[in-house]
Each structure stands twice: as structure tokens, then as C-alpha cells.
Amino acid sequence: VLVVGCGLGEDIASLLARVGPEGEVHAQDISGSMVRHVLGAIEADNLCLSVSNATALPYCSRSFDVVFHFGGINLFGDMRKSIAELDRVCKLGGQVVFGDEGIASHLRGTEYADILINNNALWGLEAPLAMLPHHCTDIALEYILGNCFYIISFRPGAGFPEVDLDVPHVGLRGGTARTRYFGKLEGVTADAKARLASSAQARGVSAHQLLQEIIDTHLPPLASTAPIEGSDESPP
Numbered sequence: 001v002l003v004v005g006c007g008l009g010e011d012i013a014s015l016l017a018r019v020g021p022e023g024e025v026h027a028q029d030i031s032g033s034m035v036r037h038v039l040g041a042i043e044a045d046n047l048c049l050s051v052s053n054a055t056a057l058p059y060c061s062r063s064f065d066v067v068f069h070f071g072g073i074n075l076f077g078d079m080r081k082s083i084a085e086l087d088r089v090c091k092l093g094g095q096v097v098f099g100d101e102g103i104a105s106h107l108r109g110t111e112y113a114d115i116l117i118n119n120n121a122l123w124g125l126e127a128p129l130a131m132l133p134h135h136c137t138d139i140a141l142e143y144i145l146g147n148c149f150y151i152i153s154f155r156p157g158a159g160f161p162e163v164d165l166d167v168p169h170v171g172l173r174g175g176t177a178r179t180r181y182f183g184k185l186e187g188v189t190a191d192a193k194a195r196l197a198s199s200a201q202a203r204g205v206s207a208h209q210l211l212q213e214i215i216d217t218h219l220p221p222l223a224s225t226a227p228i229e230g231s232d233e234s235p236p
């Protein structure tokens with residue numbers, strides 16, 4: 001287990017008990033005096049400490065089963081880089097758990113939240129879900145201590161199960177998520193769109209199928225794969 005930003009090491013004793021004599025607890029903090037305090041306060045052969053920065057952790061990639069941090073990441077300077085580091089040093093399928101101040105989103109705008117945020121601006125920060133690595137899985141968000149602190153947990157992964165962007169959609173509009181995104185036509189009037197939809201409906205096909213049919217029937221195939229003037233591939 002790695003404890004990031006361990007401070008006075010208040011979580012370390014319980015983690016040592018959890019991992020047992022066969023396990024190891026590593027802990028780091030940017031402050032030498034915090035790390036010295038932990039050194040003096042806790043004696044354990046399986047505890048390793050370092051003075052280092054959470055934005056550039058001095059550990060090998062994918063080396064810990066669990067990476068834990070609480071109470072400082074909002075002020076680590078570069079939160080996105082710090083989260084990326086928590087992810088990097090955690091094994092694939094291991095668990096990253098971190099938390100800090102941030103009133104629960106559903107309480108924003110209530111008097112309770114306003115009073116607390118007025119008291120401590122850090123409580124106004126949102127849980128940084130948008131900064132999680134794209135490939136992580138099993139993401140969970142919890143609020144603790146009067147809903148004033150977020151706890152985010154996730155597992156580093158090789159990728160998440162994506163939806164199939166090429167499944168044909170049933171219905172008048174037709175196409176797939178991908179063709180709808182990449183196949184937008186410029187300058188189609190509302191009238192042309194309505195005529196396409198009504199003709200498609202009359203023939204019992206989707207607008208996408210009818211458009212494809214019209215193009216296949218009336219336009220010559222591309223002579224080469226060179227970019228076409230005015231197409232999406234040509235520079236503006």
C-alpha cells in the first residue's frame with residue numbers, strides 16, 4: 001500500500017495492521033518534517049518512507065496494490081498530474097482511493113453549502129471526476145464527514161468496455177453513432193431535410209439509407225483517395 005501526502009501518518013498504523021507482517025506500507029510527503037515525525041512515531045520493518053512530490057512520485061509504475069491519499073490533493077499544485085501519478089504507480093486492477101474537501105454536488109446552492117463554503121473556500125471545489133485517467137474502471141464517488149469531503153475510488157485498467165459506435169440505428173433517421181458524427185452535410189436546407197425524411201418514410205427506409213442510395217446511384221465513385229476541395233479533409 002502507498003500512502004501519498006501522509007502528513008503525521010495517522011492512517012499508517014491501521015494500514016500496517018491491515019497488510020500484516022507480509023505486506024508493506026510505503027508513505028511519502030513533500031514535507032521532511034512530516035516524514036521525520038512519522039519516522040519517530042511509528043516503528044515497523046515493513047514501513048518505507050520518502051520525502052517527495054506527489055506530482056512526480058519516486059516509485060516504479062504499476063507497483064502497488066492500493067494507493068491512498070486523503071486531505072491534501074486539492075492543494076498539491078497540479079491535481080491532474082497528481083491523479084495521473086496515483087494511477088501510474090497502482091497495479092492494473094489495483095485500487096486508487098483519494099479524497100479532499102468538496103461539498104457534495106447535490107447540496108450546491110443550499111444554505112448549508114453556502115455557509116460552509118463561506119467558511120472555507122476549499123469546500124467549494126468539485127470532486128475532480130473529470131481529471132480521472134480515461135482508461136480507469138470501477139469509478140465510485142462517495143461523500144463523507146457531513147457531505148463536506150469527496151472520496152473517489154477507481155481501478156487502473158487497460159480500457160473500459162466501449163459501446164459499439166457502428167451499430168445501425170433503427171428508425172427514420174438511421175445511420176450509426178459514427179456516421180451521424182462524421183457524416184454531417186454542410187448547407188442542407190430545412191426543406192431538403194424534410195423532403196428526404198418524408199421520401200424515406202414513404203419508402204420504409206431510414207433517411208441515412210435513402211441518402212446513401214441517392215449518392216450511390218447518381219454520383220460517380222471517387223477516382224482517388226486524394227483530399228477533395230471543400231471536403232472535411234481539405235484545410236479551411
Ligand SMILES: C[S@@+](CC[C@H](N)C(=O)[O-])C[C@H]1O[C@@H](n2cnc3c(N)ncnc32)[C@H](O)[C@@H]1O
Pocket residue numbers: 004005006007008009010028029030031034052053054055069070071072075076077
Ligand atoms: C492536510 S495534510 C493531510 C495529511 C494526512 N493525509 C491526513 O489525512 O492526516 C496534507 C499533507 O499533504 C502534504 N503535501 C502537500 N503538497 C504535497 C505534494 N505536492 N506532494 C506530497 N505531499 C504534499 C503536506 O505536507 C501535508 O502533510
